[in-house]
Amino acid sequence: MSPPAPRLRIGFILAPRFTLCAFANFVDVLRLAADEGDRSRPILCRWRVLSPTMDPVESSCGIRINPEDRLGDTTQFDYIVVVGGLVDEIERLHPDHTAFLRRAAEAGVPLVGVCTGTFILHRAGLMNGYKACVSWFHHEDFLHEFDGLLPVSDQIFVVDRDRLSCSGGASSAHIAAFLVDRHIGRAAARKSLAIMIIDEELSAERPQPGLPLELTTQEPLVRRALLAMQQSMEAPPKVEQLARRLGVSRRKLERHFDQALGVTPREADRRIRLAQVRHLLSRTDRSVNRIAAETGFCDASHLIRTFRDAEGTTPEAWRTAQHQGS
Structure with a gap:
């Protein structure tokens, strides 16, 4: 008997010098929601790191991640998640990645910007008319890079139709839990966060730390x-x-x-x-x-x-x- 089809399929694009904790938090919520306990079998969720070259991608802390699949059919995923990192490095994203993101948008696949991944989506022309969540720490960088666009920096993540964005860090776990809740169920989302020793599932409207x-x-x-x-x-x-x-x-x-x-x-x-x-x-x-x-x-x-x-x-x-x- 063949295993059931996953209810949530995520394709990851990692920008050069991406933030490792933002990626890891997102993936761990999926991992823990995908199976019973913490056995980590990708049953209910499936996730793959995508690349046109299959070369390892170096994170901002120096640890490298090996891609698993080449870019292909965008519709095999329910979401494409772009994980950014150092602002000065986002221009180095491979042009095939940008073309892949544009094909995904044309096919109606929702796009998710994590950390400065939102910068990458906007630079590709894929955030026009959408609200964009950016960490308060990168707010001024975003204003400088994209004149005339005011990002949302007083929430941990934003869901605007088929564009989702979050401020990175711990908020990556919460936007991942939001997707798990939407596609698998509230119990699976809460279980993931509990195993990760995260006290509660936070809604998008929760302010980023430090802003009353x-x-x-x-x-x-x-x-x-x-x-x-x-x-x-x-x-x-x-x-x-x-x-x-x-x-x-x-x-x-x-x-x-x-x-x-x-x-x-x-x-x-x-x-x-x-x-x-x-x-x-x-x-x-x-x-x-x-x-x-x-x-x-x-x-x-x-x-x-x-x-x-x-x-x-x-x-x-x-x-x-x-x-x-x-």
Whole structure:
């Protein structure tokens, strides 16, 4: 008796210097959903790394992955996933890969951009009219590369019809779980994440770490400022420095923040750093001293005072309460 046909078939294209963890997280969710337990047989899911040359592809950390199949019929897959990595390397994608992606789009095969894979899809002209999720860390790179297009950097992944995109890293597991849920079932998706020690399946709308929900806005200048704050969390710039970096006056920056969010840039920066403090307290065992250094506070005493003003308790007491409630 022949085995049942897989319910989810994924073809991977790995860009030169791709991000290994983004690829591995995606594949492991498929692997764990494909079989009973963690036996790893590709029964319910099938995945292949595709290449026109079959040469090994080097990741950004130096580990190489050997392709398994040459490019062929795009319709043998339910999705084509492009895993990007270092921004400076995406131009080196083989032209046969680009032609393959265009054939897939013409055939109606959904395309998925992971990490800077979204850059590659847009450069190939395959994201026009679609929302594109990009890591907050690469937001400015995307703006520079594709003038006039504002990517979504306040969600972990985006599903827009037959284009899906995610910010990379851990979010790759969640977009993979979304596909498993869609094609195999919620139980299989939850099982994969549980075995990977991922607490819960996150929806697309979950904000990327570091951006509080109350600071969500579509105002372009304010979004750029918020992302700049995230990128310089250890050494927060003064408002004057931030305005100069963005090419506007301090007054204009403050006016846009007031209109979009009802807070000053300084207050927004404080909330971003406190959000990261809460994330580190709940997800790590790092000391308050170390967290203070990583989130731009002068010292632990400064962090404790600021945290108590916001939460009514100390960081350690807050951490203890979180762990007791989980």
